[in-house]
Amino acid sequence: MTPRRALCTASKPIGFVFDIDGVLLRGKNPIPSASKALSLLNDIKIPYILLTNGGGKLETERAKALSRTLNVEISPLQIVQCHTPFKTLANKFDRVLAVGTPSVREVAEAYGFKDVVHQYDIVRYNKNITPFSALSREQLMQYSKEISNLDTKRFDAILVFNDPLNWAADIQIMCDLLNSQNGMLNTVRKDKSETPSIPIFFSNKDLLWSNAYNLNRFGQGAFRLLVRKLYCETNNGKPLIDFVTGKPTKLTYDFAHHLLIRWRDVLFQHSDGSPATLPELGIAPKNSPFTDVFMVGDNPASDIAGAINYGWSTCLVKTGVYREGDCIGENNPTMTVSDVHEAVTNVLNRYV
Numbered sequence: 483m484t485p486r487r488a489l490c491t492a493s494k495p496i497g498f499v500f501d502i503d504g505v506l507l508r509g510k511n512p513i514p515s516a517s518k519a520l521s522l523l524n525d526i527k528i529p530y531i532l533l534t535n536g537g538g539k540l541e542t543e544r545a546k547a548l549s550r551t552l553n554v555e556i557s558p559l560q561i562v563q564c565h566t567p568f569k570t571l572a573n574k575f576d577r578v579l580a581v582g583t584p585s586v587r588e589v590a591e592a593y594g595f596k597d598v599v600h601q602y603d604i605v606r607y608n609k610n611i612t613p614f615s616a617l618s619r620e621q622l623m624q625y626s627k628e629i630s631n632l633d634t635k636r637f638d639a640i641l642v643f644n645d646p647l648n649w650a651a652d653i654q655i656m657c658d659l660l661n662s663q664n665g666m667l668n669t670v671r672k673d674k675s676e677t678p679s680i681p682i683f684f685s686n687k688d689l690l691w692s693n694a695y696n697l698n699r700f701g702q703g704a705f706r707l708l709v710r711k712l713y714c715e716t717n718n719g720k721p722l723i724d725f726v727t728g729k730p731t732k733l734t735y736d737f738a739h740h741l742l743i744r745w746r747d748v749l750f751q752h753s754d755g756s757p758a759t760l761p762e763l764g765i766a767p768k769n770s771p772f773t774d775v776f777m778v779g780d781n782p783a784s785d786i787a788g789a790i791n792y793g794w795s796t797c798l799v800k801t802g803v804y805r806e807g808d809c810i811g812e813n814n815p816t817m818t819v820s821d822v823h824e825a826v827t828n829v830l831n832r833y834v
Protein backbone atom coordinates (compact mmCIF):
# COMPACT_ATOMS: atom_id res chain seq x y z
CA MET A 483 0.00 0.00 0.00
CA THR A 484 1.37 3.43 -0.92
CA PRO A 485 1.58 6.15 1.76
CA ARG A 486 -1.34 7.90 0.05
CA ARG A 487 -3.55 4.86 0.47
CA ALA A 488 -2.86 4.74 4.17
CA LEU A 489 -3.66 8.45 4.50
CA CYS A 490 -6.93 8.20 2.56
CA THR A 491 -8.44 5.34 4.42
CA ALA A 492 -7.32 6.25 7.91
CA SER A 493 -6.60 9.86 8.78
CA LYS A 494 -8.48 11.74 6.04
CA PRO A 495 -11.95 10.33 5.72
CA ILE A 496 -13.22 12.03 2.61
CA GLY A 497 -15.97 10.91 0.27
CA PHE A 498 -17.11 11.68 -3.26
CA VAL A 499 -20.57 12.14 -4.73
CA PHE A 500 -20.74 11.99 -8.51
CA ASP A 501 -23.46 13.26 -10.75
CA ILE A 502 -24.12 10.93 -13.73
CA ASP A 503 -25.34 12.80 -16.84
CA GLY A 504 -22.66 15.21 -18.03
CA VAL A 505 -20.07 13.84 -15.58
CA LEU A 506 -19.87 10.07 -16.15
CA LEU A 507 -22.08 9.74 -19.25
CA ARG A 508 -23.33 11.72 -22.26
CA GLY A 509 -26.50 9.88 -23.23
CA LYS A 510 -25.51 6.23 -23.23
CA ASN A 511 -21.83 6.93 -23.92
CA PRO A 512 -19.24 7.05 -21.16
CA ILE A 513 -17.21 10.22 -20.72
CA PRO A 514 -13.69 9.02 -21.56
CA SER A 515 -12.03 9.68 -18.20
CA ALA A 516 -14.91 8.47 -16.01
CA SER A 517 -13.87 4.86 -15.73
CA LYS A 518 -10.31 5.82 -14.77
CA ALA A 519 -11.56 8.20 -12.07
CA LEU A 520 -13.84 5.65 -10.39
CA SER A 521 -11.26 2.85 -10.66
CA LEU A 522 -8.72 5.07 -8.91
CA LEU A 523 -11.07 5.59 -5.97
CA ASN A 524 -11.90 1.88 -5.85
CA ASP A 525 -8.19 1.08 -5.72
CA ILE A 526 -7.51 3.36 -2.80
CA LYS A 527 -10.81 2.59 -1.09
CA ILE A 528 -12.30 6.05 -0.94
CA PRO A 529 -16.08 5.83 -0.61
CA TYR A 530 -18.27 7.36 -3.28
CA ILE A 531 -21.87 7.26 -4.43
CA LEU A 532 -23.62 8.43 -7.60
CA LEU A 533 -26.35 11.04 -7.17
CA THR A 534 -28.39 11.67 -10.29
CA ASN A 535 -31.55 13.56 -11.13
CA GLY A 536 -32.17 10.89 -13.75
CA GLY A 537 -34.55 8.03 -13.13
CA GLY A 538 -37.00 5.57 -14.62
CA LYS A 539 -35.11 2.40 -13.67
CA LEU A 540 -34.62 0.44 -10.50
CA GLU A 541 -31.35 1.13 -8.68
CA THR A 542 -30.28 -2.48 -9.32
CA GLU A 543 -30.72 -2.05 -13.08
CA ARG A 544 -29.03 1.35 -13.12
CA ALA A 545 -26.04 -0.11 -11.23
CA LYS A 546 -25.81 -3.04 -13.65
CA ALA A 547 -25.99 -0.80 -16.74
CA LEU A 548 -23.41 1.64 -15.37
CA SER A 549 -21.02 -1.13 -14.33
CA ARG A 550 -21.20 -2.47 -17.88
CA THR A 551 -20.80 0.92 -19.59
CA LEU A 552 -18.01 2.18 -17.34
CA ASN A 553 -16.36 -1.17 -16.78
CA VAL A 554 -16.22 -0.50 -13.03
CA GLU A 555 -18.18 -2.44 -10.45
CA ILE A 556 -20.92 -0.26 -9.00
CA SER A 557 -23.30 -1.48 -6.30
CA PRO A 558 -27.00 -0.53 -6.20
CA LEU A 559 -26.20 0.74 -2.69
CA GLN A 560 -24.12 3.47 -4.37
CA ILE A 561 -27.01 4.78 -6.47
CA VAL A 562 -29.34 7.63 -5.53
CA GLN A 563 -31.71 8.57 -8.35
CA CYS A 564 -34.10 11.50 -8.20
CA HIS A 565 -36.96 9.19 -7.24
CA THR A 566 -35.07 6.98 -4.77
CA PRO A 567 -36.38 9.08 -1.81
CA PHE A 568 -39.94 8.21 -2.97
CA LYS A 569 -39.35 4.79 -1.37
CA THR A 570 -40.00 6.45 1.97
CA LEU A 571 -43.51 7.49 0.82
CA ALA A 572 -44.73 4.00 -0.07
CA ASN A 573 -46.63 3.51 3.21
CA LYS A 574 -48.17 6.96 3.18
CA PHE A 575 -50.47 6.58 0.16
CA ASP A 576 -52.77 3.90 -1.20
CA ARG A 577 -53.50 4.68 -4.86
CA VAL A 578 -50.87 6.79 -6.64
CA LEU A 579 -50.58 8.09 -10.19
CA ALA A 580 -46.99 7.24 -11.17
CA VAL A 581 -46.12 9.66 -13.98
CA GLY A 582 -43.19 9.06 -16.31
CA THR A 583 -41.99 6.62 -18.93
CA PRO A 584 -43.77 3.23 -18.93
CA SER A 585 -40.99 1.68 -16.82
CA VAL A 586 -41.88 3.77 -13.75
CA ARG A 587 -44.81 1.45 -12.99
CA GLU A 588 -42.36 -1.32 -12.14
CA VAL A 589 -40.19 1.07 -10.13
CA ALA A 590 -43.16 2.29 -8.06
CA GLU A 591 -44.35 -1.25 -7.41
CA ALA A 592 -40.86 -2.40 -6.41
CA TYR A 593 -40.67 0.54 -3.99
CA GLY A 594 -43.74 -0.89 -2.24
CA PHE A 595 -46.55 1.37 -3.46
CA LYS A 596 -49.71 -0.73 -3.14
CA ASP A 597 -51.93 0.55 -5.91
CA VAL A 598 -50.01 2.07 -8.84
CA VAL A 599 -51.75 3.64 -11.83
CA HIS A 600 -49.70 4.88 -14.79
CA GLN A 601 -51.00 7.80 -16.87
CA TYR A 602 -51.34 5.46 -19.89
CA ASP A 603 -53.94 3.41 -17.95
CA ILE A 604 -56.11 6.54 -17.92
CA VAL A 605 -55.62 7.14 -21.65
CA ARG A 606 -56.68 3.53 -22.25
CA TYR A 607 -59.74 3.92 -20.01
CA ASN A 608 -61.09 6.82 -22.08
CA LYS A 609 -59.25 8.16 -25.13
CA ASN A 610 -61.32 11.37 -25.00
CA ILE A 611 -59.60 12.40 -21.76
CA THR A 612 -56.48 13.13 -23.83
CA PRO A 613 -57.56 14.06 -27.38
CA PHE A 614 -53.96 15.03 -28.27
CA SER A 615 -52.21 11.92 -27.02
CA ALA A 616 -49.46 10.88 -29.44
CA LEU A 617 -49.63 7.24 -28.35
CA SER A 618 -50.32 4.66 -31.02
CA ARG A 619 -52.84 1.90 -30.26
CA GLU A 620 -50.01 -0.65 -30.20
CA GLN A 621 -48.02 1.35 -27.67
CA LEU A 622 -51.11 1.83 -25.54
CA MET A 623 -51.92 -1.89 -25.50
CA GLN A 624 -48.30 -2.74 -24.74
CA TYR A 625 -47.71 -0.32 -21.87
CA SER A 626 -51.10 0.22 -20.20
CA LYS A 627 -53.33 -1.89 -17.97
CA GLU A 628 -57.07 -2.09 -17.72
CA ILE A 629 -58.03 -1.12 -14.18
CA SER A 630 -61.63 -1.86 -13.31
CA ASN A 631 -62.10 0.60 -10.44
CA LEU A 632 -60.27 3.53 -12.05
CA ASP A 633 -63.28 5.84 -11.63
CA THR A 634 -64.64 4.51 -8.34
CA LYS A 635 -61.56 4.64 -6.11
CA ARG A 636 -59.81 7.89 -5.22
CA PHE A 637 -56.21 8.78 -6.09
CA ASP A 638 -54.15 9.78 -3.05
CA ALA A 639 -51.12 11.38 -4.69
CA ILE A 640 -49.30 12.09 -7.95
CA LEU A 641 -45.62 11.15 -8.12
CA VAL A 642 -43.58 12.27 -11.13
CA PHE A 643 -40.80 9.68 -11.36
CA ASN A 644 -39.04 10.95 -14.50
CA ASP A 645 -39.65 13.05 -17.61
CA PRO A 646 -42.75 11.65 -19.33
CA LEU A 647 -43.03 11.33 -23.10
CA ASN A 648 -46.38 12.91 -24.08
CA TRP A 649 -46.45 16.17 -22.24
CA ALA A 650 -49.81 17.48 -23.52
CA ALA A 651 -51.72 14.34 -22.56
CA ASP A 652 -49.80 13.85 -19.32
CA ILE A 653 -50.35 17.43 -18.15
CA GLN A 654 -54.06 17.15 -18.90
CA ILE A 655 -54.43 14.03 -16.76
CA MET A 656 -52.38 15.48 -13.92
CA CYS A 657 -54.31 18.77 -13.90
CA ASP A 658 -57.60 16.85 -13.92
CA LEU A 659 -56.61 15.05 -10.73
CA LEU A 660 -55.14 18.16 -9.08
CA ASN A 661 -58.49 19.92 -9.63
CA SER A 662 -60.74 16.93 -8.95
CA GLN A 663 -63.16 16.36 -6.08
CA ASN A 664 -61.03 14.48 -3.55
CA GLY A 665 -58.92 12.74 -6.17
CA MET A 666 -61.80 11.12 -8.05
CA LEU A 667 -61.35 10.80 -11.80
CA ASN A 668 -64.06 12.45 -13.98
CA THR A 669 -64.89 15.08 -11.35
CA VAL A 670 -63.98 18.75 -10.90
CA ARG A 671 -63.97 20.67 -7.62
CA LYS A 672 -65.75 24.01 -7.27
CA ASP A 673 -63.23 25.94 -5.21
CA LYS A 674 -59.99 27.47 -6.45
CA SER A 675 -56.99 26.95 -4.24
CA GLU A 676 -53.21 26.87 -3.97
CA THR A 677 -53.61 23.45 -2.40
CA PRO A 678 -54.40 20.79 -4.99
CA SER A 679 -57.03 18.13 -4.31
CA ILE A 680 -54.24 15.58 -3.91
CA PRO A 681 -50.53 16.19 -3.23
CA ILE A 682 -48.08 16.18 -6.11
CA PHE A 683 -44.38 15.26 -5.86
CA PHE A 684 -41.85 16.06 -8.59
CA SER A 685 -38.58 14.15 -8.40
CA ASN A 686 -36.43 17.00 -9.69
CA LYS A 687 -36.63 20.52 -11.05
CA ASP A 688 -33.75 20.53 -13.55
CA LEU A 689 -34.63 23.03 -16.24
CA LEU A 690 -31.76 21.70 -18.38
CA TRP A 691 -29.63 18.60 -18.60
CA SER A 692 -26.95 17.27 -20.87
CA ASN A 693 -27.40 14.22 -23.14
CA ALA A 694 -25.59 13.05 -26.29
CA TYR A 695 -26.72 16.16 -28.26
CA ASN A 696 -24.38 19.14 -28.30
CA LEU A 697 -26.90 21.58 -26.75
CA ASN A 698 -28.55 21.29 -23.33
CA ARG A 699 -32.04 19.75 -23.30
CA PHE A 700 -35.17 20.60 -21.25
CA GLY A 701 -35.60 18.40 -18.19
CA GLN A 702 -38.31 17.68 -15.64
CA GLY A 703 -38.05 21.25 -14.36
CA ALA A 704 -39.43 22.47 -17.69
CA PHE A 705 -42.30 19.97 -17.44
CA ARG A 706 -43.00 21.14 -13.88
CA LEU A 707 -43.10 24.80 -15.02
CA LEU A 708 -45.87 23.94 -17.50
CA VAL A 709 -47.91 22.02 -14.92
CA ARG A 710 -47.55 24.88 -12.44
CA LYS A 711 -48.48 27.52 -15.03
CA LEU A 712 -51.64 25.70 -16.13
CA TYR A 713 -52.66 24.96 -12.54
CA CYS A 714 -52.22 28.65 -11.71
CA GLU A 715 -54.26 29.73 -14.76
CA THR A 716 -57.13 27.42 -13.80
CA ASN A 717 -57.08 28.44 -10.12
CA ASN A 718 -57.57 32.21 -10.38
CA GLY A 719 -53.84 32.91 -10.40
CA LYS A 720 -53.09 30.90 -7.25
CA PRO A 721 -49.68 29.17 -7.39
CA LEU A 722 -49.60 25.40 -6.97
CA ILE A 723 -48.24 24.05 -3.71
CA ASP A 724 -46.11 21.07 -4.70
CA PHE A 725 -43.25 19.00 -3.29
CA VAL A 726 -39.90 18.58 -5.01
CA THR A 727 -37.12 16.11 -4.33
CA GLY A 728 -33.84 15.61 -6.22
CA LYS A 729 -30.86 17.94 -6.39
CA PRO A 730 -30.54 20.73 -5.25
CA THR A 731 -32.95 20.08 -2.36
CA LYS A 732 -31.50 19.58 1.12
CA LEU A 733 -33.85 16.65 1.51
CA THR A 734 -32.04 14.76 -1.26
CA TYR A 735 -28.57 15.72 0.00
CA ASP A 736 -29.51 14.44 3.48
CA PHE A 737 -30.73 11.20 1.92
CA ALA A 738 -27.54 10.89 -0.17
CA HIS A 739 -25.40 11.65 2.89
CA HIS A 740 -27.02 8.73 4.79
CA LEU A 741 -26.31 6.46 1.83
CA LEU A 742 -22.69 7.62 1.52
CA ILE A 743 -22.17 6.83 5.23
CA ARG A 744 -23.81 3.44 4.75
CA TRP A 745 -21.62 2.70 1.73
CA ARG A 746 -18.49 3.61 3.74
CA ASP A 747 -19.59 1.10 6.40
CA VAL A 748 -20.00 -1.56 3.71
CA LEU A 749 -16.60 -0.74 2.22
CA PHE A 750 -14.87 -1.04 5.57
CA GLN A 751 -17.04 -4.03 6.51
CA HIS A 752 -18.83 -2.44 9.41
CA SER A 753 -22.11 -3.46 7.78
CA ASP A 754 -23.55 -5.61 4.99
CA GLY A 755 -25.53 -2.65 3.70
CA SER A 756 -28.98 -3.85 4.68
CA PRO A 757 -30.26 -1.29 7.17
CA ALA A 758 -33.46 -2.16 9.04
CA THR A 759 -35.06 1.06 7.87
CA LEU A 760 -34.50 3.65 5.19
CA PRO A 761 -33.48 7.11 6.36
CA GLU A 762 -36.60 9.17 6.96
CA LEU A 763 -37.07 12.00 4.47
CA GLY A 764 -35.74 15.33 5.68
CA ILE A 765 -33.67 13.96 8.59
CA ALA A 766 -29.94 14.78 8.47
CA PRO A 767 -27.44 12.16 9.65
CA LYS A 768 -26.66 12.68 13.34
CA ASN A 769 -22.92 12.18 12.88
CA SER A 770 -20.80 12.06 9.77
CA PRO A 771 -17.46 10.27 9.59
CA PHE A 772 -16.35 12.52 6.70
CA THR A 773 -14.12 15.54 7.15
CA ASP A 774 -15.09 16.60 3.65
CA VAL A 775 -17.34 15.39 0.85
CA PHE A 776 -16.73 16.44 -2.77
CA MET A 777 -19.68 16.77 -5.12
CA VAL A 778 -18.59 16.45 -8.74
CA GLY A 779 -21.23 17.90 -11.05
CA ASP A 780 -21.86 19.57 -14.40
CA ASN A 781 -24.91 21.65 -13.49
CA PRO A 782 -24.25 24.78 -11.41
CA ALA A 783 -27.94 25.30 -10.57
CA SER A 784 -28.43 21.73 -9.44
CA ASP A 785 -25.33 19.75 -8.36
CA ILE A 786 -23.22 22.71 -7.29
CA ALA A 787 -25.94 24.87 -5.70
CA GLY A 788 -27.26 21.95 -3.65
CA ALA A 789 -23.83 20.89 -2.44
CA ILE A 790 -22.79 24.44 -1.52
CA ASN A 791 -25.96 24.87 0.55
CA TYR A 792 -25.27 21.55 2.18
CA GLY A 793 -21.72 22.49 3.15
CA TRP A 794 -19.90 20.08 0.82
CA SER A 795 -17.00 21.01 -1.43
CA THR A 796 -17.71 21.15 -5.15
CA CYS A 797 -15.98 20.34 -8.43
CA LEU A 798 -17.63 21.76 -11.55
CA VAL A 799 -16.75 19.87 -14.75
CA LYS A 800 -16.92 21.15 -18.32
CA THR A 801 -18.22 17.96 -19.92
CA GLY A 802 -21.96 18.65 -19.52
CA VAL A 803 -24.43 21.49 -18.88
CA TYR A 804 -21.78 24.03 -17.87
CA ARG A 805 -19.70 25.62 -20.63
CA GLU A 806 -16.69 27.87 -20.11
CA GLY A 807 -17.90 31.44 -19.66
CA ASP A 808 -21.49 30.59 -18.61
CA CYS A 809 -22.92 32.80 -15.91
CA ILE A 810 -23.16 30.73 -12.72
CA GLY A 811 -24.41 33.43 -10.36
CA GLU A 812 -23.69 32.56 -6.75
CA ASN A 813 -22.95 28.93 -7.45
CA ASN A 814 -19.18 29.29 -7.26
CA PRO A 815 -17.55 25.87 -7.05
CA THR A 816 -14.51 24.99 -4.94
CA MET A 817 -12.79 24.16 -8.24
CA THR A 818 -13.61 24.14 -11.95
CA VAL A 819 -11.97 21.29 -13.84
CA SER A 820 -12.02 19.88 -17.35
CA ASP A 821 -13.50 16.50 -16.40
CA VAL A 822 -14.22 14.01 -13.65
CA HIS A 823 -10.73 12.51 -13.65
CA GLU A 824 -9.16 15.91 -13.13
CA ALA A 825 -11.62 16.50 -10.28
CA VAL A 826 -10.57 13.32 -8.51
CA THR A 827 -6.83 13.77 -8.99
CA ASN A 828 -6.99 17.44 -7.93
CA VAL A 829 -8.81 16.54 -4.74
CA LEU A 830 -6.40 13.72 -3.96
CA ASN A 831 -3.39 15.94 -4.61
CA ARG A 832 -4.66 18.94 -2.71
CA TYR A 833 -6.59 17.47 0.16
CA VAL A 834 -5.32 14.00 0.91
Ligand code: G3P
Pocket residue numbers: 501502503504533534535536537645686688690691692701702781
Ligand atom coordinates in the same frame (compact mmCIF):
# COMPACT_ATOMS: atom_id res chain seq x y z
O1 G3P B 1 -33.05 13.60 -16.61
C1 G3P B 1 -31.77 13.60 -16.08
C2 G3P B 1 -31.30 14.93 -15.68
O2 G3P B 1 -32.27 15.82 -15.25
C3 G3P B 1 -30.03 15.06 -14.93
O3 G3P B 1 -29.30 13.93 -14.58
O4 G3P B 1 -27.28 12.78 -13.70
O5 G3P B 1 -27.14 15.15 -14.49
O6 G3P B 1 -28.34 14.63 -12.39
P1 G3P B 1 -27.94 14.16 -13.75
Ligand code: MG
Pocket residue numbers: 501502503504505691692779780781802
Ligand atom coordinates in the same frame (compact mmCIF):
# COMPACT_ATOMS: atom_id res chain seq x y z
MG1 MG C 1 -25.55 16.27 -14.71
